[in-house]
Amino acid sequence: MKNSILKIKNQPNLVIGGFITAVIIFMALFAEVLSPYHPVNDADLMVSEEPPQISYLMGTDDQGRDILSRVIYGSRISLSIGIVTQLMNTIIGIIFGLSAGYFGKWWDDFVMGLTNIMLSIPSMIFALAIMALIGPGLINLFIALGMTNWAYTCRITRSQVLFTKSLDYINAAKALGYSNTRIMFTQILPNILGPILVIGTLGVASAILMEASLSFLGLGIQPPDPSWGGMLATAREQMFTAPWLSIFPGLAIFITVLGLNLFGDGLRDILDPHSYSKIK
Amino acid sequence: MKKIFCFLLSSIICFCFFTTNAQAAKKGGTFNFIAPYGGDLSSLDPHKTNRSQDYIVILNIHRSLYIWSSEKGKPVLALADSVDISKDRLTYTYHLKKNIKFHNGRGVTADDFIWSYQRILNPKTVSSSVRNIRIIEGADDFISGKSKSIKGLKKIDNYTLQITLKDVVEPGFSLYPPEVAILPKEEVIKRGDGFGVSPVGCGPFKFSKWVKGSEVVLEKFNNYYEPQKPYLNKVVYKIMPEAASRDIAFKVKELDATIVGSVNYPEYKRNPDISKNMLEIAELWTRVICFNVDYGPFKNKKVRQAVNYAINTKLINRKLLKGKAVNPVSFLPPTSPAFSENVKGYEYNPEKARQLLKEAGYEKGFTFECLGTDNSTWGVRAVEALIPMLRKVGITVKPVRMEGAAMATRAKTGNFQALIWSLDSGPDPLSALSRWKSDNKRNGGNYCGYKSAVYDNYLDLARKTTDENKKLDYLKKADQTFLKDAPVWFYNYNKAVMAYHPWVHGLQPMSVELMFQDLSGVWVDDKSPRKR
């Protein structure tokens, strides 16, 4: 325990990244308490596009809504986009990767072929096609982003499984009469979650960015719900005439993605076995 | 000394000559314009496309029988010097200009008109312009193959063309748009499908090159039929769907003129250099939210009226659209000849709205979904602005953003509760209002599914009468009926705004569509960075 605290302390990436992530999650959880206005219902066109001032710390948007409140509420949506889609990707990736690595044979060939295909279609384009198919919206975004980006996780999972499978304790478990399912989920999975977690945090970050890109093409989430990508995309024409419209959601994306990336890098440094060799 | 004096004098004279002439049209130079609507152009074959994006370019390569005159606010003759109209207003005899040449050098004759109109009607062409030519008698027989020629289309001699109409309508409205342009038969046949990417027409500019997805370049056509014109040597259309990029490109003088969206409108207005050079026009487009009258609450007229009362339309137009819109009265805009000057539209009156809802039995309000695209003026952004206003009278509106093609499908099948869109309300008021006739289905444009015997009656009367004033009177009445029935929320008439640099002259306030600029009369002076 002391050991792990020390390890974390020596990882500025992890500390900074973790802190940022924690703040964003806090924002998302307590959006109602933290935001001074309602992000949708408190719109007042009379005060539209007001620059930052005491009553509106980040100014107001074109609909006369408080940007601060929208940024705070936006954390909820942007974060849930990142987390839910990455969770979907991770689950799909784990199921495929775990079973492919563990059972091998034709199933492994099939899954590897599938990931090759998935990797060769840029996920941006895949998501674009799916979003065009089912239309914009939060749930649809989950589906589009959550089903297109799992190939990486799958590959990492598989290679980790292949490595872990060769370890003696798996053989011991077999010799003790553990069933395959038990071995996969209690013996292998917990031990390979580290790298998957690293990929996961980076995936959350890239999903948030992807949402921004899709918003740019008009395929983000449904208004009036605030998402950072959507806010940024809407404000792009006024980037230099009313900069506060885009700066704050832009910064929110930047800081969050930066935080998640730093967190992921830090996690990698801790969880990656190679960093152990340094200490050894 | 004398020599020096003479020199000075002559230079002063020269100088005066040039400065005084500065206001007269000057030749030469390149004009960088934009094609802002959506992505790349799809085709420069006027008969085979129906996208505004393509027409912006097409109308400077090709010419139709008529052309829109921004001064007169209606179509005027382009390829003919004069027209004789029969008493029954059904037969039109056009005396064609004799000096019109195609870009390949061949002169234009009556045969070219007949061939071009036949091509449009030919089902193999799959042209969306069929409806324009259908006003000619015998068009339907030609389409169905019953007849090998169009009965109402006759060549008197090489330069005389006679058109007989099916009904009494003003043929200019149907025969001015670029999609019914006159094309050279031999080139179309020779190039086949390639005609769409390297067209030949009889317009002021000839096609030079098309960098797919980036720009289209046109060059001056020296044998253009209008004397002196065109002034410009070269026109470049930059394909720029992204407004933010357009804004920067215009400011760095990469563009000579640009369309201005509501977002940038106040900024351009504030900028003293730019605001001097802005063209503003109320376009013949009316923005509305179509209520699906088959959807529960919207069956009731009072509910529809209530929505109109509940919304502070003027505030939205002023604040959200930053004044780049004309406040609405009814469906037809002020630029339409049938505009009802003395009628007042719905004012903002939430009390009345509540009252009406109560009468309609929707005291507790209701919820409806409103489809819209990503458009910043007539998309979901506008619907968002309604949320707090309608909330006050108990109505919940849920904006549903859709992508154009998907929304079009739902609009045409009636699978929606409400949708926001921009609808053409001109130039011909009769055809504009025909959209809402009971016999017009949703896939014909009557998205609301509006049905009113009174309305239909007024339109029929307007169609039948030959008296222009009476006709306008009926149309106004129909328009007012529509206003009262309120199957739509009247949002605004578009105010189209174009900004240009001070060296640009001759842009026209086109009420049909500001981007449909006939560049034959446009010229640039020496201050242009592209004047050579």
Place this chain on the structure above:
Amino acid sequence: MDILKINHLKTQFHGLDGTAHAVNDVSLTMKKGDILGVVGESGSGKSVTALSVMGLIKPPGEIVSGEILFDGTDLRNLSEKEMRKIRGNRISMIFQEPMTSLNPLLRIRDQIGEMVMEHQNLSKKESYNYCVEMLEKVQIPHPEKRAKDYPHQMSGGMRQRVMIAMALSCNPEILIADEPTTALDVTIQAQVIDLMLNLKEQYETGILMITHDLGVIAEIAKQVVVMYAGQVVEKGDVFEIFDNPKHPYTSSLLKSIPKLGRRTQSSRPRLEEIKGVVPDLFTVRKYCDFFRRCPDATDECSKKRPALVNINSNSAVRCLKYEG
């Protein structure tokens, strides 16, 4: 003459768990052309001592104090550039893992070649010829062909021969061999040891043999240093160490290993155990590091850290029994 003399060397690693006192006051002497065996279990600091000599301690590791006298000069005072002239040239080193110690992307001749080119100013071509010569010396069959091979085309024993060829190619005064045979099979181990002994005779190179295998030490070393927990606990002549071990650790160690042929059909002598585990390196104790495991521990051992006591000119022991 002493070619290498290490005085009170302290090397520490500043890790996340604190500071590891990997080498804690180590002194040893090696005569020119001699074979000095350093024996100890994992974590006893023997490899770190070797790396300290080579100047290859990288952060977070650090040599804290002490001197490393090589041929009279303190290596710690040399600049990196001067050190580079010694490394590989006058002191060279071979490592435990022959499978990973060679660059997989370079041919054997390039790996040996770059070293002789650096230290002996040979041209590329000369270096290739020299390489073949060296491979021949370490008894690699078809040296001309093998010189063009990549490491992955060779077996583990072969690679260790390449490592030895490389280490000896500049005719160094000291060859540090860090567990050179541990990863090899017994039959291959015999080959490699044999080879090293032969070459030692030929080149008159001194060998600092680091190993945990008492058998290997008994076989080749003249002088032996026994290390425990970062310290030298006993040193001396090989016969003295094996016949008459003074430190309780040395003697227990010798008794704990099974010896071939000692068991008879009727009786199986019980191996002597050293109870407990190796102490951690992070804490500095006020008592003998071996105290908790020592069979002869007395009360006094829990109160005082023993010092290294010279028994005679070349043997010493770190135990309170011999103090005072």
Place this chain on the structure above:
Amino acid sequence: MTLLKVEDLKTYFPGKSSIFSKKKSMVYAVDGVSFSLEQGKTIGIVGESGCGKTTVGMSLLNLVKPTSGNIFFKGKNITDLSKLSKKEVLNIRKEMQIIFQDPYSSLNPRATLKTILDVPMKIHGIPSDVRQEKIEYLLEKVGLRPEHASRYPHEFSGGQRQRIGIARALSLNPSLIIGDEPVSALDVSIQAQIINLLIDLQDEFNLSYIIIAHDLAVVEHIADTIAVIYLGKIVEQANFSDLYRSPQHPYTQTLLSAIPIPDPHKKRDRVILKGSVPSPLNPPNGCSFHPRCPNKKKDCETVEPDLKTISPGHTVACHFA
């Protein structure tokens, strides 16, 4: 009583191949191994890396599938566990256990000691109160303290982990334990602890061991019978003292002479072998040892020697023994 009888066990692995190649290469990891083991006795299997000794252990446990041959455990043919019912398989699993070489990779790093010991018993249907008692008993047996139960493997030293491995193997009361290099990864000072523990446990529970190792000294100390294995085949098998005193196979002889003896006075003439172990992908014809054999004759290259008995319990596969 004969606990285990292995007859002509062969385990081959397919070499790596892609979907396109038609040629199938084979790794002849275990190529005809036979031996039997009495209850309460120990057999040691000795050989160099890559000789297939680990595969023998894995095949016996059906962790890799044997290609051919028969394995009888308490008279029951257990060569292919997939042919047996689930219950029978569980029973076999209960009877045969394994201890691994690497104390670091043989324990699930994410499970506490208690879980490691508890779950297998749970799988085999042992009631929880019995399990609780058993865990405490096992810990005491292998020299760990009860409070260790809640710790994770990384909190233990190598020797302690090996003890955990032994406790885990013992948890199901097996009659046979296979030790795959059980001490070779341990520090010298710890090795003796584990060897002694294994011997004590054998005496107490009448266990049978198969000890697989490369270190002849260790095997000699533990095992009753020793089998020397080379390239998947047993080349010599004998009682421990016979093997040490009169090794017959040249390979056994070199192996014995190659072992460094921790005694500086004993400097022997050792037999230095040429080359290294050939790849099991492509074993030599005839006697598999002939390319390295110091007294190779012509026949050795073509004729594979049979395992012949030269004295009771001492068999050797050499033409000249």
Place this chain on the structure above:
Amino acid sequence: MLQYVVKRILLFIPTIFFISLIMFFILNVLPGDATTMSGGLKRQLDEQTTANMRKQLGLDQPLHIRYFKYMKGIVKGDFGKSYLRNESVNLLISERIMPTLQISLAAILIAVGIGIPLGFISALKQGSWIDTLSMVTAVSGVSIPQFWLGLILMYVFSLVLNWLPPQGYGDGGFMHMIMPSVTLGVGYMALIARTTRAAVIEVLNEDFVRTARAKGISELAVNYRHVFKNTLILILTTVGLQFGSLVGQTVIVEKLFSWPGIGSLLVDSIFQRDIPVTQGCVLVIIGVFLIVNLVIDLLYVVIDPRIKYTESNR
């Protein structure tokens, strides 16, 4: 070797086939088809014309027959004809592929040219302020939404400094390429920098690097011959696999800068329901991805002698 290349290329076929199948059915069930889109909502298209159009495009036939016909064309190397433009998809794509390759390649050059040295220095100075600075820079690179970055660049370099043209292809010249390539390359660069750093740190801990140091050769030789070369293998994989996402990003960049590439063609065609064009673009993009990765796999052979693409191992 040649045999391996042929095999790999043959393996493209099932991949392409599978993807075309998925894409075909996804795209063909999209709400709205080319006729509704070409009609739009503003301009009314009468029913007869619509029906006529559907017939001409073959949209009236059942899906599986359309797919069959389409595949027949693909086998002959014919991607069919665009629904909206009277042009063959082959021609459309061939006009647009070069500009995309141009900026993609430039982006890769930028990414590799800056990313690798950045990651390398960062790893060598691990833990120092240089490390922190370059990694924060690198991570920032991936944290900016691309269109935002593009707009900022446009504002600074076109509007304020007036150094670069804000948009368009121009004559395909260097100046027009800079901003799109940079926008595209920054995220990729960051990724490569981070991968490089991790790879170098990993290689630095390898035994052979210690051997190299023990040889007494210069630090430069150690870093180049021993560290860098071994790092390259790890980096190459990332370069190859991430190439796909790079091409995905061109969609945004091309739209923003009016760059006439295949990415903007793809977006247009999706929105216009021009299915043959969409299909063609996707297949071409995938083809490029597969070829790039094949080339990278072959590069491995050049760099890494352990890898031999003979029949047995991969």
